[in-house]
Amino acid sequence: MRRRNVFAASAALAAAGVLAAPAAASAHGPGKGRVRTGFDRLAADGYAELAGQRVGIISNPTGVTSDLTHEVDVMAADGRVDLVAVFGPEHGFRGTSQAGEGEDYFIDPKTGLPVYNAYNDKGKMADFFAELELDTIVFDIQDVGSRFYTYIWTMYLAMEAAATLGIRFVVLDRPNPVTGIEAQGPILHPEFSSFVGLKAISQRHGMTIGELARLFNGEFLPETVGTSADLTVVELGGWKRRMTFEETGLPWVAPSPNMPTTTTARLYPGTCLFEASALSEGRGTTQPFQLIGAPGIDHRWEAALNESDLDGVRFREAYFKPVFSKWVNQTCGGVEVQITDIDSFDPIRTALTMIITQRQVFPEYGWRPGDTVPWIDKLTGSTAVREAIEAGADVDTVIAGWRGELAEFSRIRRDYLLYR
Template sequence: MPHRTSATHAPKTSIGRRIFMALCAGSAGSSWATALGMPAGCPSPAKVRTGYDALEADGYQALKGRKLGLIANPTSVDRHLRHIADRLHAAPGVNLKAIFGPEHGFRGSAQAGHSEAKSIDPRTGIPVYDMYTFSGPKLDALLKSADIDLLVFDIQDIGARFYTYIWSMFDALVACARCGIAFMVLDRPNPITGLHASGPTLDPAFSSFVGRVPLLLRHGMTVGELARLFNSHSVPQQAGRPARLNVIPMTGWHRKLYQDETDLVWVPPSPNMPDVTTAIAYPGTCLFEGTTLSVGRGTASPFLTLGAPGLDATRWVGELNNAGLPGCLFREDWFTPGFEVAKDQLCHGLQLAITDRKSFDPLLTGVTMLQTVLKISEHPIWKKSGSTFDILTGSNTLRRQLSQGMSAPDILASWKPDEAEFALQRHSFLLY
C-alpha cells in the first residue's frame, strides 16, 4: 500500500531544509531554535552591541580630530568579526597612529608570559608596539614617543583578577593620567556574567602584574566598569590625578548573561582560552598555575585538564566526585602537555566537566581540588615554595589555610568580609 501521512506522521525534512524554511518565514513565527528542533521556549541570543559598535554607529565622532593609539588583540573585532584596527584605519576623519599589544601580542601569536616584538602592521602600515609589562616611566616614554593624544582600549577580558589585560589597561590609565593623554574604553561583556563578585581580595604587599591593586579574584565587572573603579581610586593615588576617561558602554547586555547567550561570536582572548566553558572554570583552575601540576596547556581542554607525571589521579577523581561539588563531575585522564609544566611528559590527571554552570562555583571547586591533591600527592605541590601561588592569589593566606587543613567551606566563608566590602565599593561604578 502507498504510505499515508497524517498530522501526527508528517514527512521528515532535513535539518538544512528546516533551517531554510525558517529563514524564509522571517517573522512568521519560525526561528533558528524551532528550525533545529529545539524547545519552543528556548531563548534567542541576546542582541549585544559592544562599545566599538556604538562608536561606529555614531560615525566615530568621539575620535575626530584626535591622534589615536589603540590597545588591541585578536578579540578587538566588530559584530562582523572585522578587526577594529582595520576599521579605524579606513574610517574618514580618524587618525590611527599607533597600535599597542598586550600579553600574547596584538596578533595573539605568543604563549603565556610572552608578547610580540615591535613591528609594522602589514595591512595598515601602522607601527605596533609591545606594551606587555610596561609601566611607570618606561610606559610614559613609550606613549609619548607614539605622539598620541587619545588611547583607546578594546580587549575581551574573562572576569578573573589574574588575567593580565585589565592590568595593561590599569597601567595605561596611570600613564595617561601622568602624561595628559585621554583614555577611552570600548566596553565588552564579562563572559562569565557580571553577577558574582567573589574570592579573596589582593593584599597590596603582593602586588604584581597579575594584580596591581586590591580587587576580588572574581570581580564580576566589565572592563569599562573596572576602568571607572580604577580611575576613581587607585589611578589618582599613583598618578596624582585621574585620567580623562571616557567609557563607551554596550547596549543589550545584562549582568546575568554568559557570553554564549549573546549574539557575539567568541574569539579566544588568549591561546589557551578556547571557549566560554574554559573561562567559567578559569577563576578556580588557574590557581593550579601556582603548583607543580600541569593545567593542560597545549591540550584540547586547557584549564579543564589537570595532572602531573606519577600522580594518583584515580584517587584524586574519586575524592572529588565524592565531595558533592555542585554543577560538575570529574573523569580520570591521561594527557601530554604541549607547554610549560610537564611539557611533553605523560601526565595522569583529570578532566573537569561542568554539568550545570548556574550552580557551579569555580572557586569552591578550585579550592576543593587543591585540598584533595594536597591529601593524595606524595610530593610537594607548591611551585617556588609557594611564592608563585601567593602572587597568584594575592596573599599567602589561602596557601596557609590549605596547609593547615581548613575546609573549603570555611575558606570561602573567610572571604565574606572582603566580598561585602567590595560589593559596596563597586556598586556606583556599574553600568548595567
C-alpha cells in the same frame, strides 16, 4: 540546566563620561538581537568621540566587529579616524606570542600602522604616548573576569600613563563572559602586587572592562599618580549581568593562546590556581585549565572529587601528555573538569576543593615555588589561602577567611557598575 531569572533592563545611566546609545546601526555592527559592543556603538555614531584627535589603540585579536573584521582594520581605512599607532598587550596585537611575552615593534603589513609592545611597562607606554603626540588612547580587549588575567593590568598601566600626560582614555566595553552578577574570592593585599594582580580587587571581579576602568579611575589612580584619567566608557547595548557569553550573540575569539573556549573562561578563575601547583594546569594540551594532573595520579583523585558532591560540576578520570609547559611529554593522570550547570558552578570553591583533595590523596605534590614568595600567594593575593590549606582547613573555612574583605570590595564595586 535550569532557566535563568534574567534581570529586566533598567533605564540608561546618566553617568559622566559614558556615551548614550546612538540610534543608527553600524555597518560593522551586530545583527538583530545581538548585544552591541562599545566599538559597534562608537562606529554607529560616526566615531564622533574621536573626531579631530590623534588616536592610539591598545587591542589584540579579540578587538573584532560582529562580522569578525578587526576594528583596527576598519578604523585604519576610515578617514574619520586619525589612527596613528597600535599597542599590543601580553601575547601581542596579532596574537603571535605565548604566555609572558609581548610582540617586538613592527609595522603591521595590513594597515601600515606601527605596533608597539605595551606589555607590563608603564614607563615605556608613557614614552610612546608622548613621542607620538597622542590625544586619545582607546582600549578594546576581551577580558575573562579574573584578577590574574594580565590585560586588565595593561589597561591600568596605560591609564596611569594617560593620567600623568593628560591624555584622554576611551574604553570600548565588551561583555564579561563569565557573567557579572557578583564578585568572588580573596582580595589582593598590596604587598603581593604583581602583574597577575596589581591592585586590591577580588579574584573573580564580576565586572566588564569598562566598569573596571571606572573603578581603577576612582579608587587607585588618585593614590598612585595623584589624579584620575580623563575617562570615557562607551557602553554595551543590550547586555544584562546574568547573560552567558553565548546569549550575547557575539563571536568568541580566543583572548589568549590558552583561553580557547568560553568553558575555559568559566573554569579559569579557579583552576588557574593550579599554575601555583606542581600539577599541570593543562597548558600544552587542547584543554588548558580543564585537564589537571601529574605523573602518578590516578582514578583515586577523580573518585574523591566526585564524592565531594560540588554543585554544577563533575570530574572525569583523564590522562594526557602536555607538549609544552609542566610535565612536557610525560603522561599525566588526573581529571577533566566538566561544568554541568553554569548557574550553580563556583570555580573558586571547585578549585580549592580540588587542591585540598589532591593534597589528601596524593600529598607528594605540593606548591610550585616562586622567585620571592610562593606563586600561590601571588595568585590568591595573600598568605591566607595557602596557610589555611597547609593547616588542614576545609574549603568552607578557607572561604570564610576572606568573607569580610570581599564584602567591603563588593560595596566599593557597586558604585562603578554600569549595567544594573
